[in-house]
Amino acid sequence: MAVAAPFLALLAAILLNLVLFLAMGKDPAAVFYALLLEPFMSWSSFSEVLLKTGPLLLIAQGLAIGFRAKVFNIGAEGQFILGAIFASAIPVYFPQATGGWIWPAMLVMGALGGALWAVVPAFWRVRLNANEILVTLMMSLIAIQVLNYLLLGPWKDPMGFNFPQSVMFQYDAMIPILLPGTRVNVSILLALLAALLAWVYMQRSFGGYQFMVGGLAPNAATYAGFSQSRAIWLSLLIGGFAAGLAGAAEVAGPIGQLQRSISTGYGYAAIIVAYLGGLHPLGIIASAFLMAALYIGGDNAMVSADLPVAAVRVFQGSLLVCYLAAIAFVRYRIVRTGGAPA
Amino acid sequence: MSGIEFILAGMLAAATPFLLAALGELVVERSGVLNLGLEGMMALGAAIGFIVVFEGGGHVAAFAAAGIVGVGLALIFAGLALGLRANQVAVGLAVGILGQGLSSLVGNSYESLTITGLPKLAVPGLSDLPVVGGMFQQDIIVWLSLLATLAIWAMFRYSRLGLILRAIGENPAAARAIGYRVTVVRLCAVMFGGAMAGFAGAYAATVYTPLWADGMIAGRGWIALALVVFGTWLTGRIFFGALLFGALSLASLVAQTEGWAVPSQLLSSLPYIVTIVVLGIITANKRLLKVNGVASLGETFGP
Numbered sequence: 001m002a003v004a005a006p007f008l009a010l011l012a013a014i015l016l017n018l019v020l021f022l023a024m025g026k027d028p029a030a031v032f033y034a035l036l037l038e039p040f041m042s043w044s045s046f047s048e049v050l051l052k053t054g055p056l057l058l059i060a061q062g063l064a065i066g067f068r069a070k071v072f073n074i075g076a077e078g079q080f081i082l083g084a085i086f087a088s089a090i091p092v093y094f095p096q097a098t099g100g101w102i103w104p105a106m107l108v109m110g111a112l113g114g115a116l117w118a119v120v121p122a123f124w125r126v127r128l129n130a131n132e133i134l135v136t137l138m139m140s141l142i143a144i145q146v147l148n149y150l151l152l153g154p155w156k157d158p159m160g161f162n163f164p165q166s167v168m169f170q171y172d173a174m175i176p177i178l179l180p181g182t183r184v185n186v187s188i189l190l191a192l193l194a195a196l197l198a199w200v201y202m203q204r205s206f207g208g209y210q211f212m213v214g215g216l217a218p219n220a221a222t223y224a225g226f227s228q229s230r231a232i233w234l235s236l237l238i239g240g241f242a243a244g245l246a247g248a249a250e251v252a253g254p255i256g257q258l259q260r261s262i263s264t265g266y267g268y269a270a271i272i273v274a275y276l277g278g279l280h281p282l283g284i285i286a287s288a289f290l291m292a293a294l295y296i297g298g299d300n301a302m303v304s305a306d307l308p309v310a311a312v313r314v315f316q317g318s319l320l321v322c323y324l325a326a327i328a329f330v331r332y333r334i335v336r337t338g339g340a341p342a
Numbered sequence: 343m344s345g346i347e348f349i350l351a352g353m354l355a356a357a358t359p360f361l362l363a364a365l366g367e368l369v370v371e372r373s374g375v376l377n378l379g380l381e382g383m384m385a386l387g388a389a390i391g392f393i394v395v396f397e398g399g400g401h402v403a404a405f406a407a408a409g410i411v412g413v414g415l416a417l418i419f420a421g422l423a424l425g426l427r428a429n430q431v432a433v434g435l436a437v438g439i440l441g442q443g444l445s446s447l448v449g450n451s452y453e454s455l456t457i458t459g460l461p462k463l464a465v466p467g468l469s470d471l472p473v474v475g476g477m478f479q480q481d482i483i484v485w486l487s488l489l490a491t492l493a494i495w496a497m498f499r500y501s502r503l504g505l506i507l508r509a510i511g512e513n514p515a516a517a518r519a520i521g522y523r524v525t526v527v528r529l530c531a532v533m534f535g536g537a538m539a540g541f542a543g544a545y546a547a548t549v550y551t552p553l554w555a556d557g558m559i560a561g562r563g564w565i566a567l568a569l570v571v572f573g574t575w576l577t578g579r580i581f582f583g584a585l586l587f588g589a590l591s592l593a594s595l596v597a598q599t600e601g602w603a604v605p606s607q608l609l610s611s612l613p614y615i616v617t618i619v620v621l622g623i624i625t626a627n628k629r630l631l632k633v634n635g636v637a638s639l640g641e642t643f644g645p
Contacts, residue, residue: 138568
């Protein structure tokens, strides 16, 4: 039955937003066509959906592992940015370098950068008992400033007409294209591989079982000797690693340089993706695909139905609200208690 | 005006958004509920408040409207977290994302517009003092927030309501056993927190910096959440924490005008860095948290 929750949520979110679009004086039919159907109507826009699925899938898989252990890493946005920065260091400092090693090295650097950004919240939580929600979020806000500093200062393209962006990366710094004629590159395979690994780890291994017990029944986990510190460190490092990898794949893929708008809220959207997928590795594949379609549909709706980009963020937010309500209705039954039993 | 005078004169106003949001969250958390949607509630309050003033509604209506939308978001939070007993962390994040989305949607056509703030009211005599005089020239909302701080302090210290809130936060099962309606009290606390977050946002966008820019709350709701922990759930300490962050945000302005050779991005990240460092120092002291903390914070409660 829990499988029904995301579909109920999608339906409820569509209905709620229908009211909103009517209130905004938009034609709901045109908006929903652009938002939900148009992304699948042509090969070129469908390939863009696949392209967006990659980062969302990677980040959400990493986050879901932590969420299951009740480790709430909400700073994937910052880990993504650090991943992009670390990956960009190679083409920025070695713009003339050639060779097939460059883009794989950038992905490795990015993953390390993302994981590094998660070290602070992990240490703070394990050793200093500080709430990881606040620390990961603060790290994200700092990451944006680090990015701005680099783009306005040392890493600014000297030939870039003073725009806050780095040089365009050389050919070998770009991830090879997977589907000819589109922008879909090999990194989508990495994301799918990550989903497979997450499935094996979370559903089929003792380590994943320990995580789940730690999240559902912390006392039982402690009693069984499952280390909570280990779960916190692993959750945050895996989350940072995956988000950093996604950030690297973004600059070495569709963007091709380091710039301010490398992330369009992927880190936050991935939180929604993780929940909507029921924190299950396979469910997340579906929800990442849906969220990616919403991104592309939002771009379509902006052009064809004059819908502000923010409306898509409202749709995403209401989707999560509706999901949390739906899951409660699926899990529990409403019973009249006739007042609180003492 | 020297740097010190500038900071002394401005820090109360700079602290007010933090203070209002943190005071609301204090009441919410004292009742045992963790509302992580603060940032979104502030953002929507800011957008609505700005729009009301811009369209000629005046500041009173702006604060009222901001309070109402804050309560609206709080009701969504309460419906899910208290009514349907969903995970408070997830619900808080969801409501926060929704609030931020709504704020940029409604504020879309007002981007970068400006309005006029509120006049400053001076305390006669005190405002003429050298150096500290500026502290006694503040707008009406600052004075009201100081009053609210005092009222909430007194509520927890002396009133029956304060005791009921604390009892429910410490041990909801016991509180219900002696006849208190846990969910109703928590609902009221969450609504109060939503209204205060709305006011905090309205102050930020219509008085402190009277302009609208998407994302202008810039993490202040999250810092307010951290302030409640810094203040170890005590009104007085939260007040001084808010002042510290007010002063800190002005210090970066001073540093820029004095032309210090520090990258402006480092100065902008200073509040976030200080939050992380102070949070670590306070929470590392487990005894402090045990004495003042709220035992049932964030746990769902129901039959």
